[in-house]
Amino acid sequence: MVKLSEVKVGQEFVDVVKNITREQITKYGNASGDRNPIHMDEKFATDVAGLKGVIAHGLLWMGFVGKFLTQLVDNGKIIKWGGQFRGQVRPGDDVETKVKVTKIEGNKVSVEINQFSSTPIKVEKGGQVVKKFEAEEKGWVDEKDVKEGNIKTKEVPEGTLTYRYRLSFPGTAILELAN
Amino acid sequence: MSADLIPDEVLKKFVGFPIGKKIFRVKGKDMVEFAKAIGETRPEYITPAGTKEDGKPDFSNIIGHPAYPAMWALSAAAGVEEANYTDDKGKKWKLDVNMAKLLHTAQEYDYKGCVPIKDGDKLYTFGKLADANIKGSPGKELLFVTIDEETKNDKGELVVRIKVAAGIRKGGYKVKEVA
CATH class of the missing domain: 3.10.129.10 (Hotdog Thioesterase)
Incomplete structure (x- = not known):
């Protein structure tokens, strides 16, 4: 929750939805009425659509932004919000939404939205791969990710995690905050 | 052409x-299911006011996410x-x-x-x-x-x-x- 009296230009808020599951994607498909099999049928998505497995609905990960904005405004209002769909979000991804304050005019606060998907690829320890994720097994990562510098590493308890971190939804919003 | x-x-x-x-x-039920599918927790989107005389949930307080x-x-x-x-x-x-x-x-x-x-x-x-x-x-x-x-x-x-x-x-x- 952000209070108008405390908000500052440049302030950033972060929300993470961890480990998107196939069940979550199916639940959204049923709730939204978008039952396109590329989101809900592994065989169709792979064999017919050539997508190497199901992908999440763009409007689901946009929905995660909406959910975060309602938490931030609390008793205020979302006046306008939106953005662009980039790349694909898949089961196993973490989705991180960053909201940065860019302008304050009265009780209207403009924000920049940058949402990223984080896709685990593999964990290595002592030069050996100790864990492979679906992205590695199904070839979800390509040369473009390497060229664009989307492949990152970080230390986790099991070893060194290699993961892809890329922008999935850049956007903006205008919020009306309460005191 | x-x-x-x-x-x-x-x-x-x-x-x-x-x-x-x-x-x-x-439909109130659909609004609630949609909001839950994107992870929303705020009561105005997911918690019906109570139960009506016919035993069905009262969605009159629910607003669209x-x-x-x-x-x-x-x-x-x-x-x-x-x-x-x-x-x-x-x-x-x-x-x-x-x-x-x-x-x-x-x-x-x-x-x-x-x-x-x-x-x-x-x-x-x-x-x-x-x-x-x-x-x-x-x-x-x-x-x-x-x-x-x-x-x-x-x-x-x-x-x-x-x-x-x-x-x-x-x-x-x-x-x-x-x-």
Whole structure:
């Protein structure tokens, strides 16, 4: 929750939805009425659509932004919000939404939205791969990710995690905050 | 008229074309399921006021989540296939779009001056083709379309303005004479 009296230009808020599951994607498909099999049928998505497995609905990960904005405004209002769909979000991804304050005019606060998907690829320890994720097994990562510098590493308890971190939804919003 | 070589002045003749009418009936239960599917926890979106005399949940307090127009925004935009114009020789031309080659590229919701969406509302969405142009590197051109929509309730009150943008891949669009 952000209070108008405390908000500052440049302030950033972060929300993470961890480990998107196939069940979550199916639940959204049923709730939204978008039952396109590329989101809900592994065989169709792979064999017919050539997508190497199901992908999440763009409007689901946009929905995660909406959910975060309602938490931030609390008793205020979302006046306008939106953005662009980039790349694909898949089961196993973490989705991180960053909201940065860019302008304050009265009780209207403009924000920049940058949402990223984080896709685990593999964990290595002592030069050996100790864990492979679906992205590695199904070839979800390509040369473009390497060229664009989307492949990152970080230390986790099991070893060194290699993961892809890329922008999935850049956007903006205008919020009306309460005191 | 050949696909991928549609002159800009021809494309612009479709701009402003009104895109059908979509009617959507709001059910409280569906609003709650949608909000839960995106992880929403705020009570105004997910917690019914109580139970009615007939034992069913009372959704009268529930309001539509700011992401809820996802339920009808895309199907209303699908009416882009209806866009047509008649030339000075009396020939009627249609924008022929293969929806299977359509990529949803952006979405925006504007709630300025809008009333909340409530259980039992009957919503009417009217759209228009706001822009159409072809962009992309040679051989990979996409037809980009923007559709502006307005959704009103059965009292004629505005509930949301929606902007949907999509790209149609090469081979998925052409201008065709209507017989």
